Amino acid sequence: MGGAVEAEAAVDPRADRIEQLRRRMDAIPARSAGPPRIGRSDPRPVGEQPAAADIRTLPVAGPLAELLVHRGLVRGTVAQITGPASLHASLLAAVTGSGHWAAVVGDPTLGLLAAVEMGADLNRCAIIRDPGDDPIAIAAVLVDGLDLVLVSLGDRDISPSRVxxxxxxxxxxxxxxxxDGRWPNVDVRLRAEVAGYHGLAAGRGRVTGLDLDVEAITRGHRPRRARVTVAGCGGHVEWTTATRNPVAPSPAPELRVAQ
Structure with missing residues (x-):
C-alpha cells in the first residue's frame, strides 16, 4: 500500500496536465485544414510559392489587418506580440469571434471582460493561467488541435534547438x-505602445479610449506602422484607424484609480 502511494506521488504533474489537455482537445470539433506553408519549410521552388489567394490566415482587427502583408496571421507561423494586454485581447477576440479555437497560456494580464467586449467567444478558448515552469511544453501540445495559441514567456530564454x-x-x-517574450526568427512581429488616452482633461476624468502606435514587421518586408484607436461603443470595444486630424489625446500618464 505504501509503495502504491509513493508511486502516485512520483507522477509528474506536468505530464498529467498535458494528458488532460489532450483529452479536452479530442472533444473539440476538427478545425479547418491547415494552409499551404510559407517560408523555408515549403518544399517548392521559390518561383512556385503559393499565390496570395491560396494562403490561409486567421483574422485580426481591421486596423491590424492593414499592417499585415496577408491581412491576417498566416497559419503555420510564429508571431511575436509585444505591447499592452489589449493587443492580446484583440487577437483572441478576432479568432474566437469568427468561429476558430484558441488558447491563452500563462498571460496573467489578459482581461477576459475586455476580450469579450471586443467580440471574443470564451466557449472557444482554453485559459491556462498557471502553466508551471514550462509554458512552451503546454503550448506545443495545444498547437496540434487549436488555431491560435497565445503564450507568455516572461523573462524565460528558450534554447535554439527547442525553438x-x-x-x-x-x-x-x-x-x-x-x-509574448524572446523568440528568435519569428515570421511576424506585432508591437504596440500606448500613445495617449481619450476622456481625460488635466489628469482627471474617465478613460473612454486609448490610442496605440502599432508596428508590424513581416519577414522579408518593410515595417508598416499606424496609430489606432481602441474605444468603447455601445457596450463593445472597437478598433479603428485613428483619424488624420483628431483631437489630441491626453499623454499616457501614470493613472490612478478613484476610490
Missing amino acids: RAVTARVRRAGAVLAV
Whole structure:
C-alpha cells in the first residue's frame, strides 16, 4: 500500500496536465485544414510559392489587418506580440469571434471582460493561467488541435534547438503560435505602445479610449506602422484607424484609480 502511494506521488504533474489537455482537445470539433506553408519549410521552388489567394490566415482587427502583408496571421507561423494586454485581447477576440479555437497560456494580464467586449467567444478558448515552469511544453501540445495559441514567456530564454522543434510543429499543424517574450526568427512581429488616452482633461476624468502606435514587421518586408484607436461603443470595444486630424489625446500618464 505504501509503495502504491509513493508511486502516485512520483507522477509528474506536468505530464498529467498535458494528458488532460489532450483529452479536452479530442472533444473539440476538427478545425479547418491547415494552409499551404510559407517560408523555408515549403518544399517548392521559390518561383512556385503559393499565390496570395491560396494562403490561409486567421483574422485580426481591421486596423491590424492593414499592417499585415496577408491581412491576417498566416497559419503555420510564429508571431511575436509585444505591447499592452489589449493587443492580446484583440487577437483572441478576432479568432474566437469568427468561429476558430484558441488558447491563452500563462498571460496573467489578459482581461477576459475586455476580450469579450471586443467580440471574443470564451466557449472557444482554453485559459491556462498557471502553466508551471514550462509554458512552451503546454503550448506545443495545444498547437496540434487549436488555431491560435497565445503564450507568455516572461523573462524565460528558450534554447535554439527547442525553438526549431516547436516552430516545425507549428508549421506542420497549421496553427499560429503568438509569443509574448524572446523568440528568435519569428515570421511576424506585432508591437504596440500606448500613445495617449481619450476622456481625460488635466489628469482627471474617465478613460473612454486609448490610442496605440502599432508596428508590424513581416519577414522579408518593410515595417508598416499606424496609430489606432481602441474605444468603447455601445457596450463593445472597437478598433479603428485613428483619424488624420483628431483631437489630441491626453499623454499616457501614470493613472490612478478613484476610490
